[in-house]
Amino acid sequence: VREDIQALREKLGQYNHEYYVLDQPSVPDSEYDRLMQQLIDLEDKYPELKTADSPTVRVGGTVREVFEKVEHKRPMLSLGNAFNETDLRAFDERVKGALGKEAIDYVCELKIDGLAVSLTYEEGRFTIGATRGDGQTGEDITENLKTIRSLPLSIQTSGSLEVRGEAFMPKASFLKLNEARIALFDEPFANPRNAAAGSLRQLDSKIAAKRHLDIFLYAVGEAPEQKQSHSEYLAYIESLGFKTNKERHVCSSIEEVIDYVARWSTKRIDLPYDIDGIVIKVDSINDQDQLGFTAKSPRWAIAYKFPA
Numbered sequence: 339v340r341e342d343i344q345a346l347r348e349k350l351g352q353y354n355h356e357y358y359v360l361d362q363p364s365v366p367d368s369e370y371d372r373l374m375q376q377l378i379d380l381e382d383k384y385p386e387l388k389t390a391d392s393p394t395v396r397v398g399g400t401v402r403e404v405f406e407k408v409e410h411k412r413p414m415l416s417l418g419n420a421f422n423e424t425d426l427r428a429f430d431e432r433v434k435g436a437l438g439k440e441a442i443d444y445v446c447e448l449k450i451d452g453l454a455v456s457l458t459y460e461e462g463r464f465t466i467g468a469t470r471g472d473g474q475t476g477e478d479i480t481e482n483l484k485t486i487r488s489l490p491l492s493i494q495t496s497g498s499l500e501v502r503g504e505a506f507m508p509k510a511s512f513l514k515l516n517e518a519r520i521a522l523f524d525e526p527f528a529n530p531r532n533a534a535a536g537s538l539r540q541l542d543s544k545i546a547a548k549r550h551l552d553i554f555l556y557a558v559g560e561a562p563e564q565k566q567s568h569s570e571y572l573a574y575i576e577s578l579g580f581k582t583n584k585e586r587h588v589c590s591s592i593e594e595v596i597d598y599v600a601r602w603s604t605k606r607i608d609l610p611y612d613i614d615g616i617v618i619k620v621d622s623i624n625d626q627d628q629l630g631f632t633a634k635s636p637r638w639a640i641a642y643k644f645p646a
């Protein structure tokens with residue numbers, strides 16, 4: 339039985355990664371569901387064989403009274419804002435002045451309109467997922483985050499890894515959810531961001547599991563491997579099985595950044611998720627370390643906000 343359960347787990351983990359992270363399923367949903375049901379039945383029959391990182395946690399099952407508090411090892415800061423080209427050029431001048439450099443590589447990333455979360459992996463296992471909270475103390479929403487299919491329950495690393503990203507609800511899931519709520523005379527959610535926040539704050543993870551949330555990771559904290567640039571860190575966590583946003587782009591001048599921002603301010607309506615801006619980050623980790631932080635936010639990043 340132990341071998342059957344282990345074989346089922348590995349197969350379901352692989353199918354899950356293909357479908358939700360690579361978007362290239364190799365088996366039909368019916369096959370995935372059949373195997374999942376088999377594993378649920380086996381775990382119900384032999385509860386002593388159930389583990390915290392079994393794929394069956396994807397469907398939820400724990401009900402909390404309250405969410406425990408979690409202290410962030412490093413504060414989850416906010417970003418300074420830019421609202422126009424002038425702000426972007428001013429940011430570029432500040433960065434070049436502080437570094438005494440003529441040319442800076444920036445990584446431009448879509449700013450997903452969701453909920454910032456921090457994920458901790460110990461010896462390759464997902465152990466804690468927390469909301470940003472007040473930046474210092476967040477809420478432990480691990481069980482709800484485990485229901486996000488694209489979030490890996492285990493990865494091939496030793497030691498500690500912390501990654502941060504945005505949990506969100508795709509537009510299609512949002513529309514379907516609101517249709518169902520209106521049909522039941524429930525209050526519809528105002529926007530996908532509120533719907534994602536409301537879903538992750540459910541004390542019953544079975545409800546969160548039905549909300550079809552997704553997640554993009556965009557920052558690496560403590561990690562087993564050090565990299566020279568932000569782009570390399572993103573490639574590294576992607577290789578570990580995390581979902582990162584493929585629209586990111588390295589720009590070698592603020593002009594290129596301004597073009598990227600202009601392009602996405604119109605193109606964003608075609609995206610399957612809401613974005614509320616573009617995040618621009620100095621790519622070199624060495625430069626980031628030199629620039630450091632203000633009390634509230636990194637000096638090496640800025641968020642260009644689209645008009646509401």
Ligand SMILES: COc1nc2nc(N)nc(N)c2nc1C
Nearest residue numbers: 415416417447448449556557617
């Ligand atoms: C480095 O800090 C950050 N990086 C970010 N990157 C993206 N793509 N989106 C965010 N919302 C974001 N927020 C913060 C505080």
